[in-house]
Amino acid sequence: MNINLTLLGQSITFFLFVWFCKKYVWPPMMDAIEARQKEIADGLAAAEQGQKAQEVAEKEAAELVAKAKTQAAEIIASAEKRGNAVVEEAQETANSEKTRILDSAQSEVDQQVFAAREELRGQVSSIAVAAASKIAEKEIDESAHAALIEDLVQQLKAS
Amino acid sequence: MASGNGELTGAGYIKHHLTNLTFGQHPDGTWGFAHSAAEAKEMGFMAIHVDSMLWSIGLGLVFLLLFKRFAKGFKKEQPSRSQVAVESIFQFAQDSKNSSFTPHAKNNYIAPIALTVFVWVLFMNLMDIVPIDWLPLLAAVLNGESWSQISGTGAHTYMKVVPTTDPNITLGMALSVLVMIVYYSIKVKGAGGFVKELAFQPFGPKLLPFNLLLETVALLAKPLSLGLRLFGNLYAAELIFILIAMTFSAGIGVGLLGGFAQMGWAIFHILVIPLQAYIFMMLTIVYLSQAHEHH
Numbered sequence: 001m002n003i004n005l006t007l008l009g010q011s012i013t014f015f016l017f018v019w020f021c022k023k024y025v026w027p028p029m030m031d032a033i034e035a036r037q038k039e040i041a042d043g044l045a046a047a048e049q050g051q052k053a054q055e056v057a058e059k060e061a062a063e064l065v066a067k068a069k070t071q072a073a074e075i076i077a078s079a080e081k082r083g084n085a086v087v088e089e090a091q092e093t094a095n096s097e098k099t100r101i102l103d104s105a106q107s108e109v110d111q112q113v114f115a116a117r118e119e120l121r122g123q124v125s126s127i128a129v130a131a132a133s134k135i136a137e138k139e140i141d142e143s144a145h146a147a148l149i150e151d152l153v154q155q156l157k158a159s
Numbered sequence: 160m161a162s163g164n165g166e167l168t169g170a171g172y173i174k175h176h177l178t179n180l181t182f183g184q185h186p187d188g189t190w191g192f193a194h195s196a197a198e199a200k201e202m203g204f205m206a207i208h209v210d211s212m213l214w215s216i217g218l219g220l221v222f223l224l225l226f227k228r229f230a231k232g233f234k235k236e237q238p239s240r241s242q243v244a245v246e247s248i249f250q251f252a253q254d255s256k257n258s259s260f261t262p263h264a265k266n267n268y269i270a271p272i273a274l275t276v277f278v279w280v281l282f283m284n285l286m287d288i289v290p291i292d293w294l295p296l297l298a299a300v301l302n303g304e305s306w307s308q309i310s311g312t313g314a315h316t317y318m319k320v321v322p323t324t325d326p327n328i329t330l331g332m333a334l335s336v337l338v339m340i341v342y343y344s345i346k347v348k349g350a351g352g353f354v355k356e357l358a359f360q361p362f363g364p365k366l367l368p369f370n371l372l373l374e375t376v377a378l379l380a381k382p383l384s385l386g387l388r389l390f391g392n393l394y395a396a397e398l399i400f401i402l403i404a405m406t407f408s409a410g411i412g413v414g415l416l417g418g419f420a421q422m423g424w425a426i427f428h429i430l431v432i433p434l435q436a437y438i439f440m441m442l443t444i445v446y447l448s449q450a451h452e453h454h
Contacts, residue, residue: 002200003327004183006208010215010322010331011338017219017279018335022271025223029230029249030270036235 124156169405176291176401179208179325180317194315208325215322218282219275226278252277252440259444264347264451272339272447273440276332281436283328284393286321288425288432291400294320323393323435326386333386336443340381343450352453381446385439392435396428 132149174196181199182192183206192209193199199206229245238246252274260269298318299309308314322328344353357374358367403424406417 002181002202002206003330004181004202004204004206004208006179006206006211006325006327007331007334009207009212010328011334013212013216013219014275014332014335017223018268018272018275020223021226021275022268025227025230026249026271026274029226029233029246030253032230032233032235033246033249039235 121156128152128156172405173398173401175314175317176295176397177319178317179319180210181206182209183207193317208319208327210317210319211322211325211328214286214320215283215328218286218322219279222275222278222282226274248278249274255440256444259441259448261448261452264448266343266447266451269444269447273444276443277436277440280323280332280389280439281433283322284432284436287324287393287396287400287428289320290421291397291404294318321393321397323389324397326390326394329390329393330383330386332389332439333382336385336446337379337382340378340446340450343447347451348453381442385442385446389435389439392431396424396431399424 128149178196178199180192181202182190183199183202184190185193185198186201193202193206226245226249229242232242234242253270255277256270256273260266295316295318296309299314299316302316304314304316319325341353344356348356357378358364358371360370360374362370400421403417403421406420407414409417
């Protein structure tokens with residue numbers, strides 16, 4: 001319990017240790033700790049930023065998808081309309097073509113029927129004349145055959 | 160060491176444990192180790208407690224070199240558990256400085272001082288937990304004492320292993336704190352400012368001698384109480400451990416009781432040891448903070 005030189009020895013040792021600690025122990029440790037703290041803070045900030053960017057991107061993507069959906073619906077609607085129009089147009093053309101073809105066919109048939117009838121009429125008259133001349137050659141009995149011929153002519157006219 | 164044959168009395172055992180290994184000048188002018196407490200006392204101021212100094216410096220070096228190694232081998236990613244523990248002690252010193260040191264002044268020495276004081280005092284206090292006879296016994300054996308000397312009256316190898324039970328050690332540190340208080344007071348406020356603070360406060364220039372007396376006492380009381388508080392706590396702890404250790408020679412029943420008492424006292428000191436280190440560190444910061452403040 002005596003107070004002696006130990007007092008001064010400890011006091012000097014204290015200063016030496018504080019000096020050593022300040023110079024060689026404190027700075028490297030604190031620098032390393034602070035560097036890591038900064039790294040962690042930076043990382044957290046970056047993560048937050050990334051999250052924000054992701055949110056924005058998600059929103060944008062959702063908008064794009066919605067836009068694309070409406071566009072697609074519009075395109076489908078217009079395509080349907082166009083398709084219907086095309087079908088209708090085709091039907092109309094087909095109809096008019098049909099009537100035109102039918103008309104032309106009808107007129108041709110009529111013409112041919114008329115021509116055939118005219119030809120027949122001519123042939124019948126000549127046959128009738130030939131038949132008449134043949135009959136006349138055999139027996140000319142105008143009274144007896146006049147009615148017959150007349151009847152024949154009437155029949156031809158009627159047909 | 161207290162033997163049953165009554166050669167070594169309880170008082171002798173206690174005295175042996177409370178005597179430092181002292182190297183100094185004998186009254187006849189020669190230098191050497193003191194061979195008894197009385198001889199150590201006769202040496203007066205020109206003596207040094209070799210055991211206190213060796214344990215103190217040794218534990219301080221353990222602290223510095225250990226922590227330096229952690230600082231050097233710092234791993235940013237996947238730190239080891241011990242690194243995290245050391246880191247938290249650094250952070251603790253830094254936080255203590257931030258919370259208690261005046262924000263009006265900047266001093267990069269405060270936090271390292273806090274760290275040094277805390278860990279060093281903690282390590283010195285921790286020696287208190289080591290069973291009281293182990294290291295002195297080892298020292299005696301290494302010194303070549305025979306068993307009959309150790310257990311008898313011939314025990315002359317002194318070895319106090321808890322530096323903070325030596326008032327020289329605690330007051331020595333307090334003296335350093337006082338030097339720093341004066342140094343920073345003069346550095347921050349100038350010599351005139353420091354003297355003015357001592358002379359003109361708190362009652363104004365008219366009562367200058369009274370002020371001077373009051374302020375000087377206040378200035379000196381700070382480190383004195385700082386050193387004596389630590390010394391008193393650890394000295395009392397040591398004394399109780401010595402008293403408990405004496406029961407080990409008083410038969411198996413009492414000895415067993417003493418064993419439990421020692422365990423309880425040691426567990427209690429797991430609380431006291433860091434607390435005293437913390438108080439010493441905190442007060443050091445606060446005193447230095449006051450030295451930086453203008454009144």
